Amino acid sequence: RKGVRLSVFKPIAQPRTGGDAPDQTTTIVRANSSTTTAAEPLKMSYVEGLLSSNQKDVLMEEIIANYHANTKDAEVVL
Secondary structure: OOOOOEEEOOOEOOOOOOOOOOOHHHHHHHHHOOOOEEOOOEOHHHHHHHHHOOOHHHHHHHHHHHHHHHHOOOOEEO
């Protein structure tokens, strides 16, 4: 039986101990599944920079563009 094409999309990385350490969720998905794709989330420092300079529209456009670029072949997106 063939499975569904699954993609994991986490738009913004969740820091574990501060800073811009790799996101734990996407790291786990990549390490444990060869068939599931996981998009690279935006670093928190980058997101905070956009928000502090009142560029919410740029942030939203980038999140949507990343979503479409990284999930186009998926049947299911988490």
